[in-house]
Amino acid sequence: MPAMDEINRRRWLKSLLGGGIGASILSFLYPILSFVLPPPTQGSGAESQEVGQAAELKPNSGVVFQFGTQPALLIRTPEGDLRAFSAICTHLGCTVSYEADSKVIWCPCHNGIYDLHGRNIAGPPPRPLLEFKVNLRDGKVVVTKGA
Amino acid sequence: MAFSPRAWLDERLDLSPVREFVEHKSVPVHRHSYWYYLGGMTLFLFIVQAMTGILLLLYYQPSEANAFESVRFIMTQVRFGWLIRSIHGWCGNLLIALAFAHMFSTFFLKSYRKPRELTWVSGMLLLFLMLGFGFSGYLLPWNTLSYFATMVGTNIAGVVPGLGQFVLRFLRGGDSVTGATLTRFFGFHVAILPAIIGPVLLLHLLLIQKQGMSVPLSVEQEYRAKGTTPPSIRFFPDFLLRELMGWYLALAVLAGLAALVPWELGVKADPFAPAPPGIQPEWYFLFMFQTLKYIPAKIFGFDGEVLGILAFGVAGLLLLLVPFLDRAAAKGLRSKIVKRAGVIIVIYILTMTTVAYVANLAR
Amino acid sequence: MQRAVRGAGLMICILGASLCARAQEPGAAAPKAAEPEPKITCIVCHSNLGGQLAMPTKPFPTDVHAEKGLTCASCHGGDPTSMDPKVAMSPAKGFRGKPTREQVPEFCGRCHSDTAYMHRYSPTVQTDQVRQYYTSRHGELLRQGNPQVATCINCHSVHDIKLVSDPASPVYPTNIPGTCGQCHSNQDYMGAYTDLPGLTQVAYYEKSVHYQALTIQGNLSAPTCVTCHSSHGATPPGVRSVADVCGRCHAQNLQFFQKSAHAAAFADMGVPGCVQCHGNHAILSANEAMLAGPASVCMTCHVEGDAGAQRSEEMAGQIRKLDAAIQQARATLEDADRAGMDVSVATAELTTAHSHLVMSRTAIHSLDTAQVEAEISQGIPVAEQALQEGRDKLAEVQSRRKGVALFSLLVLAIVFSLYLYIRLEDKPKRQSQ
Secondary structure, eight states: OOOOHHHHHHHHHHHHHHHHHHHHHHHHHHHHHHHSOOOOOOOOTSSEEEEEGHHHHHHOEEEEEETTTEEEEEOOTTTTOEEEOBOOTTTTBBEEEEEETTTEEETTTTTTEEESSEEEEESSSSSSEEEEEEEEEEEEEEESSSO | OOOHHHHHHHHHOOHHHHHHHHHHHHHEEEEEEEGGHHHHHHHHHHHHHHHHHHHHHOOOSSSSSTHHHHHHHHTTTSHHHHHHHHHHHHHHHHHHHHHHHHHHHHHHHTTSSTTHHHHHHHHHHHHHHHHHHHOOOOHHHHHHHHHHHHHHHHHHHHSSSTTHHHHHHHHSSSSOSHHHHHHHHHHHIIIIIIHHHHHHHHHHHHHHHHHOOOOOOOHHHHHHHEEEEOOOEEEEIIHHHHHHHHHHHHHHHHHHHHHOOOOOOBOOOOTTTTOTOOOOOOOOHHHHHHHHHOOSOOOOOOTTHHHHHHHHHHHHHHHHHHHOOOHHTTTOOOOOOHHHHHHHHHHHHHHHHHHHHHHHHHH | OOHHHHHHHHHHHHHHOOHHHHHSSSOSSSOOSSSSSOOHHHHHHHHHHHHHHHHGTGGGSSSSHHHHHHHHHHHHHHHHHHHHHHHOOOOOTOOOOOGGGGGGHHHHHHTTOOOOHHHOOOOTTTOOOOHHHHHHHHHHHHHHTOSSSOOHHHHHOOSOOOOOOOOTSSSGGGHHHHHHHHTTTOHHHHOOOOOOOOOOHHHHTTTTTHHHHHHHHTTTTTTHHHHHHSSSTOOOOOOTTHHHHHHTTHHHHHHHHHHHHHHHHHHHHHHHHHHHHHHSSSSOOGOOOOOOTTOSSSTTTTTTTTTHHHHHHHHHHHHHHHHHHHHHHHHHHHHHHHHTTOOOHHHHHHHHHHHHHHHHHHGGGGGGGHHHHHHHHHHHHHHHHHHHHHHHHHHHHHHHHHHHHHHHHHHHHHHHHHHHHHHHEEEEEHHHO
8 A cells, every 4th residue: 555645746746747748749839830830931042032012113213122142133224124133243242223313233332334234334344233033923023033 | 428439439440459459468577678668769760750851841842953942941931940950850860870779789689580580671671761761861951061972972882883883873863963863862762762661660560569579588598497487567558658758768869969969051062062071971871981991992803892882782681681590599599609790790880980980080 | 477478479479460350449349149259260379379379268268358258359459350360460450469568557448447338347347447556656666667566467367367256366355465465475576675664564464353354254344455555556555544544444443543642643753543553464453461561552652650651551450340340240140051040131231341341442542541431430330230140140059059958858857757657656566576
């Protein structure tokens, strides 16, 4: 016949054990459920990215945005076309921007100038800017690598 | 009358034989019985691997362009992605380590002896399949280390005379390790190997249930001398509680490893970059890799590397067929030769693995 | 090659007889498509003559002039329909034979200076090459009767002339240094011209960033000899114009320089702008070592402790500070990336700091420490923030590790309590045994 305190001990241990195992199972389920829910950023890697509403970008203007680990430039030409380029100048890697007055893409560091197709037309840049594909999805601009 | 789920199920499935089996199943207790838990722990880790693997499959993309990026996505964007991947990585390693330990424990306890030959053979097949899982899974993150390790690993397969070139091209899906290799390895890892390992694992488990736990030869002899049998405990709940303890222990070790060395993302593989120095395959292949380094280029006019690979092939075959070779065990005798061979193999594997690690550290 | 051409021309003169009236007029040289191909007797004879006389016949079929339908007679005159050498090469039929070196520019200029004629082939083609040539040092000396200088054929070759855009052309961008170097790197040939600064130009140019851009990066718009010296009007840029030549590409640097105190000071001292510090042919990649330290170019004029020396030290220090901050941030971000942390935002932001670094290196030409500092002070916080983000991410890796370790301990606790429970369960059985 086990002593009274041993019965208590067993009961206490049993509930502790049940609680511990239950808690551990919950701790398995929580990460799994979180994992299964898709994260807010769609798609893996930085192959494709949404860049706000198309209507927000006026003709003859441009905006620099983060595309993966690098800055990129989305422009709307005076004619209304949307184009996207890597915003990294091919000369020394400064960030280029859109110049509304002269209607070119311009690098401030050494006055490198690209036309609205990203072609280097003046200054030291040796190569055209890398161009990305631009698509519209429900009025949102989607920029994709490998244009 | 209150609704009873058990009665409901029994009406439909008649689970009484199962219940009967579980109630009457018992497991012998003796001084070596703790080795029994290794198999259960391996099974537990295998289940963890299957579950985390299925989870990773939700986001992984098996292509040269996207493999690394999707693993990066899993680790950076998906909640607890880092944890799931870290566990899958470490669990694979721990699983193979435990499978080796389980194999050697049954080897030295001579549990493979009649009537459990098939259990041993199916177990050895499981071990080989797990090595295949490890080898194919290692490439999938497509980082520099995995890329070159696969290059080295498949190269070794290509040395085998006759079949080598075929195996090499079959594994790589071409002449070198490319995106085609990745797609192929992904297929092996998530479709072909699981399809094979499923039935083999089922057979292994069924045989164990059918035949019960083997009592080690030494223990059996002692009790035979006394004219009794070893005491036993009930499978449910006594053995299962101990088993549960083993599973949790494996989980604790797994989490400990993941905390000690988090599984990293690495740098994306560049097939045109020169191989970084000190490229090695995964640790469970290291003893073979290191051996091939020490074998002289020519032995009696034969290519040393070829002989080495053939020797490992023969050794693997001998190990697979050990229940049929060890005639003494079947008669209830302990063969010293088999035991010594086992000890030599274990020492050899441990030494070579250590040497490979030390050599790489020195570099 | 010159001697070969001369010899071939001489023999053509001797053999000359007939004359082709159509070939006299440059406008008539292009054959009309409808007419049957006229038989060209020049090649029939010359290819059988061997040696120097046969030489022009081999490469000419792939010459751009032949591709456009011109024949030997288009340049050399004569009558290519007659098999009689006396008729075919008679001055009466307009045979001009081989021009002397002095005659070469005008020989080519017959067509190439004729705008109306040349526009048939290309409406944008230039027709002022010969005029420009006579403004060049080469042209001046040729006028003075020096046959040693380069004429059209020395750069463009003679009977296998290619378009400039053809990589086989000696005046294709990547071939230009070698083409100029044929003479300008040749001590035997150029030894007499003591007014030249030396023969190291091509060798030095090949060490320059421009040559690297041209050859290694394959950037055909990178400057070659002709970008600064011009091609047909080849003269060294004057001391005053150096800044303008470089500034055509390096516009920002030029603007800063022209507004600086150096512009006037250099002009007073009579030293060329950019070249004074950067050299002319061996222009290396610029860095802070040019400002401060033993290799400082500032110290060729300034002395230790003067305002210029102090300022250059100060600017170099500032730039190095930003450079180091960016490198440290980048290394930290790379560590975090390798560990599997998302550092894309910080990495993208770091390019802004890099822009300021490049700008600060440009701004030193203003000699204004405030302008350099303005760039640095914008770049440093960006780099520091990126570094902090990298460190935060690495700290997150550590806290994850701690979390997993804690979980491991909890699981161990469960294992231990399972052990206790099993012992407790076993106790009555052991007692009963």
